[in-house]
Amino acid sequence: MGIRSTLPLCAVVAGTAALQIPLLSPHQQAPLEAADKTKPLINSSALQDLISGDRLFTRAKKLFDIAKLGEDEYNHPTRVIGSAGHEGTLAYIYESILQLGDYYKLDNQSFPAVSGNVFESRLVIGNSVSKSAAPMGLTPPTQNKQPVHGDLVLVENEGCQIGDFPDSVSGNIAFIKRGTCPFGTKSEHAGQKGATAAIVYNYEKDAVQGTLGTPSPNHVATFGLSGKEAGPVLEKLEKKDKVDAIAYIDADVKQIITRNIIAQTSEGDPNNCVMLGAHSDSVAEGPGINDDGSGSISLLEVATQLTKFNVSNCVRFAWWAGEEEGLLGSDYYVATLPEEENIKIRLFMDYDMMASPNFAYQIYNATNAVNPNGSEELRDLYIDWYKDQGLNYTFIPFDGRSDYDGFIRGGIPGGGIATGAEGIKTKEEEKQFGGKAGEWYDHCYHQLCDDLSNVNMTAWIVNTKLIAHSVGTYARSFKGFPKRTSSVASSAYESEAKYHGSMLYI
Template sequence: MTHAGHWATLSYIYAALAELGDYYTLSNQSFPAVSGNVWESRLVLGNDLPKSASPMGLTPATKNKQPVYGDLVLVENEGCSADDYPKAVEGNVAFILRGECSFGAKSELAGKAGAVAAIVYNYEKGDVHGTLGSPSPHHVATFGLSLEDAKPVVKKLKAGTTVDAIAFIDADVESILTTNIIAQTVGGDQDNCVMLGGHSDSVAEGPGINDDGSGSLTVLEVATQLTKFSVNNCVRFAWWAGEEEGLLGSDYYVSTLSSEENRKIRLFMDYDMMGSPNFAYQVYNASNDANPAGSQELRDLYVEWYKAHDLNYTFIPFDGRSDYDGFIRNGIPGGGIATGAEGVKTDEEATMFGGKAGDWYDPCYHQLCDDVSNVNLTAWEVNTKLVAHSVATFAVSFKGFPERTDVAAGAYEKSVKYHGHKLVI
């Protein structure tokens, strides 16, 4: 998360902002975080190597970073109570259904029951990617598994057939300090701020040029160009650290705001992945019914701009996957645009935006190939212009935009499926 490459990124951003003179006040906000890296992993169930097996974020290694062996033991219910773990789990591998409680809670209970490893399998179509969250001494090496790979195994276990397992994870989890960078205009009404941000970190598996070099550079370019203009309302830019570990930087930032400072932020705009190779122009479908008032007005601003430029657009769920999450949970309206991650482009979207139906929007999402060749320059330029439009609109005036309230969005919290790019339950 904050290794040599990330420090170099932070240094570049800060130096570029410092060159802009006294237009902005700059600050570094350091905060403690937990960083995890999985270096190698393997899971064997019976004679099969399930393709969907995926180590959880912040998982510990298997004992002594060596393979561990045991029988699969089916855990009752969703494995959210100690009573769900039969005695047979001890010395074996816990097989747990996803749902109800966090992955971290399941791993911790499996560890307390004496499991040598744990597997959380899906109850719906698709893989399970997640994070164990705050480390616990009771966490054990934990994998996610798709429903498709789990189904035949569950059938065998319920029929009384023994299925053995080999689990191996070489991983490190460490506590570090990392940094958010904040730049705020000296000019403009300091009690009424429009805020926007992207994240400066990437996953360990790849360089992170689209995710989120594209967003963080867009935010930096808009900050640079804004210095040619005066503003009526203050504009606050942010480059978040720790997004890939679970929105750590943005969560920390919002948690440190006093109620007075919280209310000065009229809205937050999130810009994460602006130039996916197989892009769609995506707008977060944020309504005022489920989110702080103003979220829908921001959504409509994006829609109106795309329409005005004869560009197609599509709505995507506002489900907690990016750095807007902490703002919405704390009563600050928000939204944003994106161009797609690991989702699959539909035939209809291929007609609307070009590209290839059936492929991911970003085929290099969270992989080594997310390099400088992994950006669609047309989409990136178009969206950077829209980001500039969004900043200019609110820097000039909040006329017609709802006043801030202290009410957080209960409906939003009930509907979110993610905290960052990973599922949390």
Template sequence: MRVSSTLAQCATIVGAVGLQIPLFWKPSQAPLDHPNGTKPLINSTELQDLISGDRLYARAKKLFEIAKLGEDEYNHPTRVIGSAGHLGTLSYIYEQILQLGDYYQLSNQSFPAVSGNIFQYRLVIGNDVPKSAYPMSLTPPTRDKEPVYGNLALVKNQGCQSTDFPPEVAGNIAFIERGLCPFGTKSENAGRAGAIAAIVYDNQNGSSPFGGTLGTPSPYHVATFSLSKDEATPYLKKLAKNKPVDAIAFIDSEVKTILTINIIAQTTSGSASNIVMLGAHSDSVASGPGINDDGTGTLSLLEVATQLTKFSLHNAVRFAWWAGEEEGLLGSDYYVATLPRAENEKIRMFMDYDMMGSPNFAYQVYNATNARNPVGSQELRDLYVGWYEGQGLNYTFIPFDGRSDYDGFIRNGIPGGGIATGAEGVKSKVEKEMFGGREGEWYDPCYHQLCDDVGNVNVSAWVVNTKLIAHSVATYAESLEGFPKRRVDEVRMEGGYEEETKFHGAKMFW
């Protein structure tokens, strides 16, 4: 399938600010009526029984065909925001919900999103090419997209204040310790001090690269690398002895602002004052088609939304497909930030479903507790635990640390939680005994890579977790009895979520 031939035949939907979504698919759909010809009250067991691995897998194959629309621009399948593959994804989601008739009220939310691409890079320090050196996400290029030359200039106090930068930073490469403040602040201060580039070295032992982002662009940001502590240490020792260390930095990148879309679908039945909300992100990284990340979550929501139409509800259910998650949770952040307070208070919880079918999976539950998060988060966590235990399945807790779209909800007082099956983390010996699979390998060996295609999905795990998604929706759509009422004015404890969270999506921001 090619973009040019497909676009010539498609209709368009015009978004709130003029963004067009091409409609690519006219798929056949199974009848949506309940077998008895009526719509009984939502029942968890009945809804779970409607989840089919065949239907999920068919959707995954269709999504991969959509990702191929990105080939003309990126030379490989991708659904990154701004690509034809992502526009096709939005079209597919939108049309699938449209086919469900008046069961849902469907809306687009257009918003400006910052998108970044890194095409080439190189860092040479002295005679070394550090293996852990990697450009920060949303870094600008080096001047004229050419190599720049200078000495390392050591910055005091982790570079969080302009006064931390000595005069010798000007015309040289700022060498900054990680910690205390966002990477974007460090890069901006370096640029204001006249640095031609910056390197943020880790303050935690290790030789592995760490993924960081500069976040919101600033005209003062400079080309910025991250570097492991192990590789930074020899240069720090030389600088401590006032020995010069020269370096060459090169980044060819672009940072641009585009328009993209969140898609929101809410049931027209059920109490609109008690909204059960769940979401997944519709985009992939630029480097691959993202069929597991987060095609699985996207398609799980579509399938649950489809089967839900066979039931009546006590509480309204709101599905969301976020754009720009891979650029730093842009869509979900925008959505929550623009919610009027009265609308915020109607959302009883937000459930995040990102990566439901990792090939070397573990059944992971976010360890969201009421001590660190809005009250209700722990009750949601316990719902997942209870379901896994009821199915005789093992599970494990993972940090609730800002890596997915729940982050904005938690920061705005809305209880949250979710499940996952693992990304670049390494499966332990204990987890191999619990879940099978391969010890010492990533949960998803194709995480953020070209090979994240249809063959990268464990369908059995995906079906299990889609049934759990169905259970979470059915439970709360039927009744919120026992679930804590919203405490919008709650003051969180010191040392809680906001103070400890270092991630904003897949990238660290400080």
């Protein structure tokens, strides 16, 4: 791995750029001129033409080999944060950019993160083993990592106030309705009242796969339970019938240090920066070649081909760590960004899962009415490109599922594209994109089989070309794009964002 700069990225970049171009106020467009006369000014079509499926897949094979470094600890390939597979991923990205010479300024941004793994779990309600019960992300284990037995105690309301929990929950298992407040708050209240475990049930028939978020010493072992399975249990509890249960979770939650990798062009106006990101980590369960090896590789390939051009505006690539643990890296980056640096980021583009096998071309439905001004213009850029290629597209909610969330909350316009995760493809989408209706967009989402066989090369090439187009467009000019203002996420976005990463948090 290359030597890390001892200066913050903004200091290194600003210091370098000041020697090369006149200092401009934020949003004043830099002249459209080539700093290196041997290279042409960035052109979207020319950059798109350099995208190669063979190069993408060659990088995927390298990434899968790196994921195998996690086998000693996890018994299968993985690139989860804290693993040898993730450390190898970071080294590969860093060294690949380092080989591009002085075109980029590189920075490792270290930060504390929480790593959580569930090794084994089981929930028995009455005489039946639950089929839908799923341990919450970042859940602690049951006491001494052994099964605990107790009665299910129905919690009033949604468990958002400690007064919702009756004293009888002490020594028993809290049964809590999903909604309103974070799962971590519900689990914390259960622990404070002496519960040995907690179950958060859905008010809809679907399962609940969520995260407790930031660990608390009061959290207890917590499961999510589908509304379908919870229904008969709830009916008994409301009649004051006794229902006993056995809960067991063997889990590990620990603090580690990991890092984001940030690469910014040495040239280009540093006061008007195009930023884009993908996450470098996978879940513990698998190698994550689509999620989000595909996005990470797309960014790496676009960054490599971009070196053949000059840019008018600076371009900043980011590979986030800890996305699967709850957007840890991107949240940390935005939270520690000084206000004067925040305002220089004109927009952030998120690229998470570019190659789902049963894909749809998905665009985040980011509008200016709900999100920072400029988000809708970015959305429209994606729409126009798909139309120009004669391709169909569909909108998906902008609801906090990926690394754009911290930027939107920080007042930075954002958006992105995806190809689908565990969602079900509709019959209409089958007509639009092919594939098979009634099945997940990615049948290997968060599983061991997210390997080299789990990428659709057609979708991957198409979307990498669109990434190149987004970079090529804004690296050349922000003409017609709204100027940045100091703002924060709207209450409408806050109310719509029910996720913080891949899992529900309320």
